[in-house]
Amino acid sequence: MSAAANTPAAAAAPTWDPGQYLRHADHRARPFVDLLARVPELPSAPGRPLRIADLGCGPGNVTRLLAERWPAAHITGFDNSRQMLERAEALAGPTAGGGRLDFAPADATNWTPPEGTYDLILSNATLQWVPGHPDSFPAWVAALAPGGTFAFQVPGNFDAPSHVLMRELSESQRWRDRLGDTLRHADAVLSPTAYLERLVPLGCEVDAWETTYLHLLEGDDPVLDWVKGTGLRPVLTALEDDTEAREAFLSEYAELLRKAYPAGAGGTVFPFRRVFAMARKRA
Structure with missing residues (x-):
């Protein structure tokens, strides 16, 4: 199939490649570590x-850091x-510490746990994939x-060059019929102020x-290598059955x-x- 062939854009959820994602594991873990450092003392109850x-x-590489900080907790990814x-x-x-780490399938678009179930709900670089995620904040x-x-x-x-260029190329004449509706835009996430305004009325501090972060990346085409593990996944998924088109893109x-990120x-x-946002439910 020609790379310029006119076929409908794929609407399927992105296919993930843990190996590709973990190629920049140290850089990707940095925001999680910074977020974790700000989590206050969690409530405790005798006997539980x-x-x-x-x-x-994701692949659990940062979830295990939760077990290092709270080794007696029951942690589910x-x-x-x-x-x-x-x-x-x-x-x-x-x-x-006698706790447990386990993993289970769930989709953040419709995940609604029972009331009073958790002492900490944490999400790292996920909610940008969930349209309308602030609407789930009350239940969480x-x-x-x-x-x-x-x-x-x-x-x-x-709005960084990595994503702007990705969208512009996907929406160009050559690719728009296949990829024009594939990628997220700047409204995928809110500003810190907007998140604060959503969470304060829920009874949270x-x-x-x-x-x-200024990540210093090594190797050939390192920014491309980075986004192949995350932001570019919808494009790679849409073109996964067409090697010629994928390589051309x-x-x-x-x-x-x-040109945007010179070595x-x-x-x-x-x-x-x-x-980042940290919301502590008032006792």
């Missing part, structure tokens, strides 16, 4: 372990990707024990902020990225803005 949910756990859960399952089992806060915390971070770089996109003596600087 802390309950923690990691919503959108949820994800809707079979590939990610299969990778995460190798980490499941008892934890050092309701699922917290008094004094529990809902904490998350999402990419805030949808809220801390919201943003940080721009990647070649065009790589050329644009090289320097120490590597390629990739600025990445993240938006």
Whole structure:
């Protein structure tokens, strides 16, 4: 099939590749570690372990950090990707402090846990994939024990060259019929202020902020390699049955990225803005 063939854009959920995602694991884990450092002391009740949910756990590489901080807790990582859960399952089992780490399928678009179930609900770089995710905040806060915390971070770089160029290329004359409706836009996430305004009325003490990380990436076409693990997944999924088209798109996109993110003596600087929110339910 020609790379320019006119066929409908794919609407399927992205197919995930844990190996590709983990190629930049250290950089990707940094915002999670910063988020985790701000989580306050969790409520405790005699006779029951802390309950923690990691919503959108991916391959589980950062979920296990929760077990290091709360080794006696029952921690469950949820994800809707079979590939990610299969990778995460190798980490499941008892934890050092007598707790447990396990994983289960769930989709953040319709995940509604029972009220009072969790002491911490945390989500790392997932909610940007969930249209209208702030509408779920009331149910998720309701699922917290008094004094529990809902904490998350999402990419805030949808107006960065990496994503703007991806969208412009997908919407170009050559690709629009196949990819024009495939990618998310800047409204996929809210500002820190908007998240705060959504969470305060739910009876929460809220801390919201943003940080721009300057990742120094190595290797050939490192920004392309990064987005192949995350933001580019919808395009790769839409073209996965057409190798010629896939390689043609990647070649065009790589050329644009090289100009937007030129390599320097120490590597390629990739600025990445993240938006954080921490909401503690009042006791």
